[in-house]
Amino acid sequence: MGEMGRRMGKAANLALLLGATVCVALFVFLVWRHGLSYRYAAIMVVAALLSAGVRLPESLKINGVFVGVSTLFTLYFVEVVLAYSGSTIAPLGAQGWLSFPQDANPKVAADRIKTLEAGDQKFDTRSRLQVIHDLRARGIDAYPDVFPRVLFEPASSETIKSILLRNYEEFLPVAGMSMTTTVFCNESGEYVVYESDEHGFHNPRGMWKRQSADIITLGDSYTHGVCVPTDKGFVATVRSQRPHTINLGINGHGPLTSLATLKEYGASLKPKLVLWFYYEGNDLRDLDGWEKNSPLLMRYVGSSFSQHLIEHQAEIDQSLKAYIDAEMARAEAPVSVEKILKLQHLRRALQVFQERRSMEQGLPAELVEYLRESGAPAAAEDLQLFERILAEARNTASSWGGRLVFVYLPTWERYRIPELASQDRDHVLSIAKRLNLHVVDIHTSFAAHQDPLSLFPFRRYAHYNELGHKLVGEEVLRQLEKL
Incomplete structure (x- = not known):
């Protein structure tokens, strides 16, 4: 493996460990904010898998990180767009009575x-x-x-x-x-x-x-x-x-x-x-x-x-x-x-x-x-x-x-x-x-x-x-x- 491959391997290791650290930090934050829940265990499982990923073969590790980062970027890009678009596909929440339309179902209003x-x-x-x-x-x-x-x-x-x-x-x-x-x-x-x-x-x-x-x-x-x-x-x-x-x-x-x-x-x-x-x-x-x-x-x-x-x-x-x-x-x-x-x-x-x-x-x-x-x-x-x-x-x-x-x-x-x-x-x-x-x-x-x-x-x-x-x-x- 050439110099470029070794650098990409190190970058992949850094990305995996950084991802594991973020998962642990997110787990601690959620437990502090909402209390312990079995649903949060999945975050720690992901952290463990990311940490173990540093031992994978270099080519598999690099490709996996590339696919993972690309997927995360795409998911969060779509999430941010939806969060700030005010999309009507979201159901009316606690402040629904402040919103348009008057209807409880936005599809009915959209049809009208x-x-x-x-x-x-x-x-x-x-x-x-x-x-x-x-x-x-x-x-x-x-x-x-x-x-x-x-x-x-x-x-x-x-x-x-x-x-x-x-x-x-x-x-x-x-x-x-x-x-x-x-x-x-x-x-x-x-x-x-x-x-x-x-x-x-x-x-x-x-x-x-x-x-x-x-x-x-x-x-x-x-x-x-x-x-x-x-x-x-x-x-x-x-x-x-x-x-x-x-x-x-x-x-x-x-x-x-x-x-x-x-x-x-x-x-x-x-x-x-x-x-x-x-x-x-x-x-x-x-x-x-x-x-x-x-x-x-x-x-x-x-x-x-x-x-x-x-x-x-x-x-x-x-x-x-x-x-x-x-x-x-x-x-x-x-x-x-x-x-x-x-x-x-x-x-x-x-x-x-x-x-x-x-x-x-x-x-x-x-x-x-x-x-x-x-x-x-x-x-x-x-x-x-x-x-x-x-x-x-x-x-x-x-x-x-x-x-x-x-x-x-x-x-x-x-x-x-x-x-x-x-x-x-x-x-x-x-x-x-x-x-x-x-x-x-x-x-x-x-x-x-x-x-x-x-x-x-x-x-x-x-x-x-x-x-x-x-x-x-x-x-x-x-x-x-x-x-």
Whole structure:
């Protein structure tokens, strides 16, 4: 072997020993950072193999190091590109609610964006954070909407608790920050941005000065007004004829959170009518998936429990601001070196690639699977709990002479893939009727429409569009005339 061969052999030895040293250092760091784990043993195995590699024949050693270094360079080059590209193949993480799209599944949003752009229309693909920064650059102190579900963390294997404390006790705001420019959502191409009211709800400011209301509305994102302009939501349509209507609907609310909102804020307004908007797509899923696991929320059922939230708006604003500021900072933090070392972005991309699925019924298979799961029958105990919640809401409204009206909101799939629509429809409507509630079944109006899918953005899976909201609002007004 010539001089060049000997030099390459020494370089190979140095590379092998350096690699072994890096592996040992990485093992020590991970154990110090996360504690001992059997998974980290593989790192020490690699270190041992690299150390033993110095005894291999020169040609085999040199070629092995060349192949190994080339492979590592390629892997980490791809990892760095993925880490800094903001690729949408990554699932939404802890700060997913700060990101675009509004959808839990990016593929569904991408499909809708593609449909819009095919028609030569532009879709604002900025993240909420980008919209917020653009507004702040213009001197507007904007914040994203925030909702109760993101404030929970596990308390045990079976329970959850709010991360917020007041006087060293858990507390849970059920609305957002008050008097704040709020960046909401985007499903039709443009972001909805609104000014929250005195208690963090989606209402014109000043409505609370009267300290009463003729109508209040409860519900989730549909009631909140996602994703249509403020004056186009169905609550705004009701308010156009019934001006003393206050919207207490918030994105992500389920039955228990709606009951909590009624008790916290409805009791001070004492409305004649309480409109309970039930969305068949996920209300029971919210109840089963997280709400009933909160001991705090469960206290609202069958008791006079209250957090007296209406009296502590300043504390709520302060707590939510601190939380959102921290989450925004975390979402914008530099890419973690540890994640890059672990090739997390590349491994996630490979996982998504391996799990890729073909279209089903002309739709992303992930969406069809989600709809199938959300439409599956609820457990009997969840339906019983829902009836208890609805009865508590009825009794709460009755305590001041008010009346609870039940409004049933249908899903997109009920008109596109009926077999995947909620199988609990009849059970839910039976519960409402058994409680002697006046029922407004919006499905009847949608089904009678000549083209129900036209009531959704680009006929795709999403919330209602402006036309859909208008139809809901007008039907509710017609039904209210009968009361």
